[in-house]
Structures are given as C-alpha cells and as structure tokens.
Amino acid sequence: MTQAKNDFLTVCLDCGDAKRLGKYSPELIGFRPLVVIDHHKGNEGFGDSVWIEPHRSSTAEMVYDLAVALGADISTRAAECLYTAINTDTGSFRYESTSSHTFAVAGQLVSRGVRPDLVASNLYDNYTLGRLRLMQEVLATLEMHERDRIAIIRVSQKMLERTFTTMEDTEYFINLPRAVSSVRVAVFLKEVEPDHISVSLRAKGQCDVSLVAAQFGGGGHRNASGFRIKGKNMEGVRDALLPLLRQGV
Template sequence: MSSPDSTLLKAVRDKGHLLLVTHFNPDGDALGSLLGLADILEGMGKHVLRFLEDPVSHLYRFLPGCGQIQTDMAVVRTFVEHAGDDFLTLCLDCGDEQRLGRHSRELMRFRPLMVIDHHRGNNGFGDGAWIEPHRSSTAEMIYDLAMMLGAKVSSRAAECLFAAISTDTGSFRYESTSSHTFAVAGELVRHGVRPEIVANQLYDNYTLGRLRLMEEVLATLEMHERDRIAVIRVTQNMLERTFTTMADTEYFINFPRAVATVRVAVFLKEVEPGHISVSLRAKGQCDVSLIAARFGGGGHRNASGCRFKGQSMDGVRDLLVDLLRPEVQS
C-alpha cells in the first residue's frame, strides 16, 4: 500500500478549515468517506464543512453526521471567505471534476484542492492527488490517512467508514477486497462498529414501495448472448406508481449479476425523458470500465457507469449489448 505524498499530508495537518466534497448522487463509499473523514478531522480540532449538492438519500440517513451536511452554496462561500488562507478542499471518491455536479466549476475555484480516490480512470485533477485504483474503497484509504496523521477514529467515524467499505466491496465479495481491507474492517469493529447493525440498516431496511419497485424492475429482465448479458430497467412511471425515488434502486443490479451464467449486468435508468443513466456490473475478466469510458463514464473494472442523452432505452440497450458481445464470448 502506498501513502499520500508529503504535500497532501502537510496540507491536511496545517490547514484549519477544510471543505469536503464528493460526486453527485453519492454512493455508500462517497458518503461514508466524507462523513468519516469529517469526524476524524474535527477530532483533530479542524473546522470542517461537509457539502453535497442534494440532501442525503433516505438509504443512508442512519450514518452519523448526516445532519451536519450542507447543500447551500452560499454557506460554502461564507466558509471559504472566513477561512482565508487557512483553507483546503478535499475531494473524495470522485473520478473527475465533472462528477462534482452542477456546482463543479465553482467548487473547483476553492483552492488548494486535493483529491483522494480509488477510481482507475481518475485524471488527477486538482492541486494534488492520492489515487490508488487497487484499493477496495476510498474509505479504506481514509482510515489509513487517519493512521498516518495520528488521528483518533471515533465510533461515529468507524461506522461511516465500515458502511462505506461494505457497500463498495459488495459486502466484502468483490475482487478488490484484500487482506488489508479485512484488517481495516477489523480495526473499525474494534473502534465500536456493530457489523450486524450496519448490515441491517444497509440491506434489510426496505420500504414496501421499494419492494414493489424491485418487483417491477426485475420483471423487465432481458437475457442476451446465451444468458451472459442481463439487462434490467427502471422508468419514471415505475417510480411514480410505487411512490419511490431513483435512490430506491440501489443494489437492484446485484440480482441479475447473481445469475450463474451472467458475465455482465446492465441497469438502464430513466433519469428523465431522453436521459438514461447506465450501471454496469461484471464478473470475472470483463472490464466494463472500458465500455463506460467510451461514453464519458468510468469506474472500476467490474463496476462502472455512464450516461446518455437524447436516446431511447431500447437504443441504449442495443448499443451496449453490441459492444459487450465480444467481451462475454470467451
């Protein structure tokens, strides 16, 4: 395991006001890393502002510190102005500046800005970056950063980091899960995490509407290429009928991926008419990050995503199946 360079470590040690940001529609790793690091930094006596462009999904509101998240850019501007030169932006789990969302241009002006991430396609934006694509999660790196800083990890921070690692490893099932990942998870348990409570909140906390949405989504299942490619979809009409949101589709892609013959699962999501978000999940040697990168997306070898505008769901499906066909033949 490598370490962040001295510039990043010095900046985190020296600066008293830190703005923490991550990508839009944050997943468990992005949110857990942000909240966990914020708690660790405040334990060091820092002033920390946690920023997201939208409120936290109900799926993750159990995480300690969610109530301290700001979504108002005016608050961010005031924080930065008050900090003066005693300021640092840390961007977590974000592959490129566009993933910062609708406020990306303004957030990129709050310098210095440094990046901590584990996405292979990260372009190293910012004034400094610590990027380790082989890591299971950004949260695993955050724990190591805390150790390098000699910082205390509270039970609150430990719960956030454990939830982040659990979600980004598929409950410790993905190939990026290493012996170090388990060692970090063990330390987080030692710091007070109750794995059964975190798992219950993450995986056994469905609303009835979410269960009905899952029924509708799984009913769209299509199999291609001798059952090696599975495709599911969700539309805005489905969300309206079940009184749910797109956040409720979290983890649905794991069901078609779990089919024994499936090499790649594709989840088509109608964000709005003509705007399709795609999640790709693979098993074995299929590298879906290369497919996603062709359309301005990215992620990991076995877990990536991209977006399409001005195309139908059927059109996106046909395009992706054609591109994935040679990848699942071997």
C-alpha cells in the same frame, strides 16, 4: 465579507472526475488547494494534490490509513461511516479488490465499536413496501442476451410514480441479475428523465466494463462502472451497448 477561494482546503473523495461533483463542480474545483483522494483507475487527477490508488478496495480504506498515519482519533461514529463505505464499495467484501488489508481495516473498525450486524441491517434490511413493489416491476423487465451471459434490467419514471418511490430505492437492484450464475455482465438502465439515461454496469471475472463506460464518457472500476447519456431512450442505449458488451463476454 466574502472569503477568497484560496482560503479553503477542499477535499474530494471517491470522485473519478470533476464532472461527478455535480452542478456545483465549476465552483468547487475553483477552491484552492484542492485535494483528491480516490481509487477509480480512470481518475486522471484534477486537484493540486492527488492520491489515487486503483488497486484499493475503497476510498474509505485509504482514508482510514491516512487517519492512522496522522495519529487521528477515530471515533465510533467515524468508524461506522468508514466501515459502511468499505462494505458498500466492496459489495459486502465480495469484489476482487477486497484484500487482506481491507479485512484488517474492517477488523480495526469493529474494534472501535462498529457492529457489522447493525450496519448490514441498516443497509440491506430496511426496504419499504414501495421498494419491494418497485423491485417486482424492475425484475419483470429482465432481458437475457448472449446465451444468458448479459442481463439487462430497467426502471422508468412511470414505475417510480406507480410505486411511490425514488431512484434511490433502486440501490443494489443491479446485484440481482448479476447473481445469476451464467451472467457475466449486468446492465441497469435508469430513466432519469425522458431521453436522459443513467447506466450502471456490473461484471464478474475478467470482463472490464470500465472500458465500455469510457466510450460513453463514463468510468469506474473493471467490474463496476457507469455513465449517463442524453438524447437516447432506454432501447437506444441498450442497442448501442450490446455490441460492445458482446466483445467482452
């Protein structure tokens, strides 16, 4: 027997808008009640019950507080998942949204059996040889603009094919140009398919890249945002972005 959609409680975590639920978005948002827990400031609330706190370091930090408030038992495995989510969403506790409460939550998770060294090793020390070669190709595309304050890198489908890698292997690559001392905004152009480009934006200081992403239908945080665009190649997207980024750096 097929159950009615209102027989399910659906919880949406860390999703700035319904479109980011992917191809099943129309079906998922049809389930009721729909609860949304998120920390993206562009989230306008698309659920029946909404908890959005943009000042939070991560949705995982919020979930931890909810679990404590409910008196839920947080297993070691659950603690590892929450710690990992906080670690990645704060850029290893480097982003400005990282607060004293963030560290307090991380400390509580460690007390529940999380080993920060193992989490860090699994996240950052597990490159394949193909990923390293892909990084070499991506860094070779580096462009510097606006007196080295804007850095742009890119990855194409041909690069992935040559190195036997996938788009998942590009995770954290954008942090490399962002780490350059003069850079205020780093841009990563990713060719999902011909004329379908995914763009990641990372900034430092007062640069608000979420405002730029919003102009292309995207969103995120002030220092970490993104969007997708169809109908343009990577050069076209770069040329459309640069005038907007120059206003902020």
